[in-house]
Amino acid sequence: MAHFTKATSVKDWLNQRLAVEKVEKVMMSEYWIPKNINFLWAMGMVLVVTFALLVVSGIFLLMYYVPTTEEAFNSVNYTIMKEVDFGWLWRHVHGVAASVVFLIIYIHMFTGIYYGSYKKGRELIWISGMLLFVAFSAEAFSGYMLPWGQMSYWAGMVITNLFSGGSLHADGLVEWIRGDYVPAQAFLGRFFMLHVLLIPLAIMGLIGLHFGALRIPHVNNQDGEEIDFDVESKKYLDGDKAGSKVMRFANDFMSKDMMVVGVFLIFFFYLVFWNYGFAMDPVNFDPADGLKTPAHIYPEWYFLWSYEILRPFNVDLGLVLFAFAQVIFVLLPFLDRSPNTVPANRRGIFAIWFWLMLANMIVLTAMGKLPPEGMFSTIGLYSAILFVVQWLALPIITSFEKKL
């Protein structure tokens, strides 16, 4: 057993038992962050804040939500929206945050791709981040089932149908997932459990892993500079704060994080109060009806690009490419063969690859929502092919890249 002495203060008492000073240094004051980074590096903190908003608003909603097919719609639209004080506020915060969190995730992801923040020691940051993306996607989908409106029901029908595997006709698997032949009480009950318990637990665990994976390699910087953190941090601690290339996470970078969070929250609450429609699809304000298929069924905007990779092909090829699109981002650190950890604009052909990928995913997103007719079908088809070709080409174009 360790040697304990009579504590001189509360802090000392805690220190002997929890090493709070050490923890504070590791996590905050001596967690060194390069100075040459921009506001895109604050997206992690923005995500933490948004996730916190989701958890808190979700807890309030959970107090009144009733997970039965009979009562779910009314518990959301009547009880929460009309009866409960500020129920509407928590619902709008939850709905808008669920949509905005994906906007920030995409910005965060493309920041990582642009600056090469998945390379050389940072692979696990990227992989845990992509696992978080998958977990958030599952969380978003399961949450979308809960109001039990028309889009909940039909999106549940369409997405669970994917598991039949096209020509494999694994209908037994689909029934197993649904717990019924169609989305019904068993389906709603299990997605409720997933949404409020299992997936949030997974997300919290993955956030821990994501942060842990970041601690040793440190965050990347915007100039692709290799920083000797030991030398630079010593310089800082010796008093040359201005000359050092690094700063403390807290309070130095945290103050900038908070500034960005402040600006983000202005944008966020503007959406919550005045422009929430994009996050709460009108169709889902009609109660679920298995006998009435909506004219247009489409997922929320953040799933549209992968939906559009599924849609233009026949069912088997579509499913294969859809699966490809789901996993391919995870493999990025291994598909990128370049030895350079520098911003994309200094990587020649990779810069073109990056901007094309971004633009093409926006095109896919748009085509995923538009009805699959005429020109939109054609554009969607070529965009989906381009997406696949770009990923197949990535190892080739990056292996030609010279060491800078």
Added chain:
Amino acid sequence: MKNKEPLILAVVVFFTLVTYYLVEPYAHHVMHKHVESEHFAYADLPAITKTGDAASGQELIMNAGCAGCHSIEAAGMPAPMDAVTAAQSYGVNPPDLSNAGAIYDAKFLSDLIKNPAHALKVEHKFDAEKGQMHPMVAFYGMGGDIDQEVADMVAYLQSIAVKPEDVTPAMAFQDACGRCHAVSYENWTQMGTKPAFKHEKDALAFDIQVMDYQDALKAYMGKLPPDLSMYIRSRNEHFISTLVENPQNHLAGTAMPRVGVTAEAAEKVIEHMKNAGDSKRFEREEIGKNVMIYIIIFAIFALLWKKQVWRDLH
């Protein structure tokens, strides 16, 4: 080194807005048919040429047999039969005429009296030549100038109605829409507001009556018209307004009749639907402003804190 942050922000905002534009305004523009408002002018209906006389209108209405189906509570005339029996006889319970003069357009009422299926735009369902008679019998005149007689009747209806500005949102909705559409979030059934019953037995008996009414309505309309509780969110103001104005513009061949409300009454109908499906809209505005003030102050403090901390870092 040059500060690249404004450029980076511009790039992020640009791609965000492009994506937003494509998946929201543009995609919805492509997916949903746009119907222009006709401003409740009812331009297809003949203009009124005669000035009505309420006193002779009253006499005409008594003699023409309107009260055989319609109640006129304002004139002390009760409904000839209960709502369920009426629905079983006519498909839908005929409206009380007390406030018709305040809620419906005069041109529409005139045409309705002379040719119901035409005014209601349900001639595809009720074609007299094929023997498909509209349950409301047309008024063929009492021997005088029929246009004068109709104008008199409309003048009478206007004279007994409340002033148009005194029509409440609930009155407008219940009169124009509420005999076909329930609004469960306002406790409204096709037979009126569901009362609070002391005994469950009585509540169930009422529910059964409503179901009987709904069965008759279903047979008449082809399907049960939807509960409109959340329609203000599942559709939108423009859609509802243009649908009420002329259902055929949105859904050609629909059994839903044109109900002929005035522009003011239509606004009240929508107001009522907002009260049902978006009841916290005023609170939202109010709290929204306060939250914005709070967040802007937070952002200013965060900015000042950042400036203070970073002063030593450069």
